[in-house]
Amino acid sequence: MDAFKKLEKVGEGTYGKVYRAIEKATGKTVALKKTRLHEDDEGVPPTTLREVSILRMLSRDPHVVRLLDVKQAQNKEGKTVLYLVFEYMDTDLKKFIKSHCHTGENILAKTVKSLMYQLCKGVAFCHAHGVLHRDLKPHNLLMDRQTMSLKIADLGLARAFTLPIKKYTHEILTLWYRAPEVLLGATHYSTAVDVWSVGCIFAELVTTHALFPGDSELQQLLHIFRLLGTPNEKVWPGVSSLVNWHEYPQWSPLSLSSAVPKLDKDGVDLLSQMLQYDPSKRISAKKAMEHPYFDELDKSNL
Known part of the structure; x- marks a missing residue:
């Protein structure tokens, strides 16, 4: 050395x-x-x-x-x-969000859009090559302050998910960005777990605060249920047969825009597709890149 x-x-x-x-x-x-x-x-x-x-x-x-x-x-x-x-990258998304949080300034809408597009692009690339990240969070998204480029790091937990999907341990994702199917004990899960994390990061970029800041698996689920409504067989077939499913308090869904008031209509629509309960209905990272929310973004330099 x-x-x-x-x-x-x-x-x-x-x-x-x-x-x-x-x-x-x-x-x-x-x-x-x-x-x-x-x-x-x-x-x-x-x-x-x-x-x-x-x-x-x-x-x-x-x-x-x-x-x-x-x-x-x-x-x-x-x-x-x-x-x-x-x-070497000089900062990460967690520090970047924190710096705005301290000053009380929002991150510019066009910056959020550029960072989100880069994140979707990186995640889509990993998924296209058969790799789940499984621990996406602001801390392991590295950034260059000069160019505002974003890069996914700490793929240490990534598993090449070749078919058939193996049983994964679910003790890995940081709670705040953890998909509901993982919290509820699903043993087989897919690329949709990363998309849920991307959605949570999206909301955090807009508000500079974590969307679902739970401090235990139960609290985490209740945070999600309070905003999105308590899931049932109708919105998410099979949910009640997941290992950790119990009788939960019944909440009706709130309007998603109430959680991200500064986000435009297209942004709220994309976020809602990332935060679908049923993993099979969640938008893919590749599809997310084609969403109208990114239409005005200059992608030539990305």
Whole structure:
């Protein structure tokens, strides 16, 4: 690792620490992700190899953070350490939203539109290549403040979802962005879980506040039900046979625009299609890109 000069730790990723570093030969700033390899492993664990191969494949898209290189090193105890070298992005969507939240200023409508389009485009690319992110949230959407470009990061939890859909553990998504089918214990789920997260992020960009800020799985569901109405077999066939389904308080749906008063009619329509209860009725990321909400957006530079 002599090729790099570590500057500071910038965070903890799914599999290890992340540092900002300078590549000595080029002077380029990069993000180094140091992956924890399990103590008893001979060589590199399959989870890491899987992440690396998925990232290599997805790195081709401008809205996925670029994996530049992979370096293997020995630590002091003689254990193998893997460093993933990523392009460095100077902020993330969580910090960007927070900075507006502090000043009380709304994020410009055209900025919201551009960021949303880039997010849909990146998610559509992942889905087209058989990859679910499963943990989309503002914190792992990286941004460049100069160009306002957005890139999806931390695909560490991504699983290539080849058919048949395997049973996934549902203890993974951050609660606020977690789709109702996951909260209700569905063991088989699809690309629609990411689209729900995208919808929650959309609303948060508009209001600078989380749409459903639950602090437990039950609270999370109740937040959703209060706004969208308590689901039933009519709006979501099969919902009452999900593992975690109970008799919940009965709420009628509120108008979605009441939650995002600053969003225009097309935006509210797109948001409502992203927040459909029935996963099979939820709009796909690819279809979302064609929604009239994005008609006025100059897509030439995206």
